[in-house]
Amino acid sequence: MEEKRKTTGGSRVEVEDLHLAYPRPGRDAEPVLAGITIRVGAGESVAVLGPSGCGKSSFLYVLAGLVEPTSGRVEIDGRPVKRPRPEVALILQETGLLPWKTVWQNATLGLSLKDPREAQRLRSALEDLGLAGLENRYPAQLSGGEKKRVGLARALAQNASLLLLDEPLAALDALTKERVQNLLLKLWRRHGFTLVLVTHDIEEAVFLGQTVVLFSERPARVIGTIPNPEMGEEAYRQSPAFFERVREVRARFTARWRP
Ligand SMILES: Nc1ncnc2c1ncn2[C@@H]1O[C@H](COP(=O)(O)OP(=O)(O)O)[C@@H](O)[C@H]1O
Ligand SMILES: [Mg+2]
Structure with a gap:
């Protein structure tokens, strides 16, 4: 029997028309996020998928309260994010271990x-x-x-009621990566936290995101929001629906990049 997911412990995330530009000495600021709007309900999981350098990490730093946006509304549980909060955990791209x-x-x-x-x-x-x-x-x-x-x-x-994962598994070999993905899925189901994962790995996004949000190249805009309601079981990875969704996501990107 599958245990029922708890979702009451998760945070609600609301991002509206978020812009971020990093200052550059002697030049105009470099725009990195160009009007991102995303809503994540309590206990939901969202995978943000985008090419390297498009602004994914920067997006998480804003959610984590580490980087102040240039403009836009960023709220967690209805309160504007101004500084890091104890209920929000950011897991960095590197292992972050001393x-x-x-x-x-x-x-x-x-x-x-x-x-x-x-x-x-x-x-x-x-x-x-x-x-x-x-x-x-x-x-x-x-x-x-x-x-x-x-x-x-x-x-x-x-x-934490909100887990922000930055390409958490990029450095792992394929089999270890699957094992840790399965574990993440299990933890998300059991603990009921909200999950925002950024990745450039299409399979990872489709395995772990109830919704897959596609970011454009820098400066990042949302170029697609793909519902993925079939996710949630380890076996999804082997199902035709999974391969179909991966294909759909890949097609959305390649359609954009065709010269
Ligand atoms: N603290 C910073 N100051 C200035 N530029 C930055 C900073 N952090 C990231 N950038 C630039 O912002 C862009 C997006 O970076 P990042 O958010 O790390 O993208 P991604 O995680 O999608 O690879 C890159 O061009 C990067 O060089
Ligand atoms: Mg990054």
């Missing part, structure tokens, strides 16, 4: 652990993620997949 700290120390960075529930949540997250027993290892003693999972454990221990 090499001189152990798995446990890395996973507890930014957590006070004064709250015993936080330590308990971290223990159960490490267990869930297959990292129990590796707490005292250093990042250099872990595989690529294990390092990624430490970052996820930190987000889970934080009990």
Whole structure:
């Protein structure tokens, strides 16, 4: 029996006409996001798919409150994003682990652990993620997949209601990547957080996004929003519907890029 998804714990995200331009000394500011409008309901998952350099990471930094947009409305649970918030976890493109700290120390960075529930949540997250027993290892003693999972454990221990994932699996080999994708799907179903994942990997977007949002080249605009309601089970990856959706997404991009 499939467990029913909890969605009440997830944050609601509303982005309207978001513009971002990075200042450049002696030149006009470089536009990176050119009027992005996206809504993500509580507990939903959205995969943002776009070419390298189009502004995907920048979009997440704005949601995380790390970069201030040039204009537009960005709200999480109805409140404007002004600075980083504890309920929003950003998992960076790189593993984000400090090499001189152990798995446990890395996973507890930014957590006070004064709250015993936080330590308990971290223990159960490490267990869930297959990292129990590796707490005292250093990042250099872990595989690529294990390092990624430490970052996820930190987000889970934080009990985040919004997970922002920046190309989380780009550096992994194909099989490890599938395993971590399956794990992410399971965690999303079990914990009910809202997931915003950015990636340049079409299969990853279709496997993990209830909606796939297509970004144009820089400056990024939304060039398509593709519903993907069949996602949610590991077996989706092998189904004809999956291949059909991947084909549809690829066709939307190639149609644009034809000279
Ligand atoms: N802090 C920054 N200051 C200036 N330019 C930046 C900064 N971060 C990213 N950029 C530029 O913004 C563009 C988009 O980058 P990014 O958001 O990382 O794209 P993506 O994640 O899609 O590859 C790139 O041209 C990059 O060089
Ligand atoms: Mg990026």
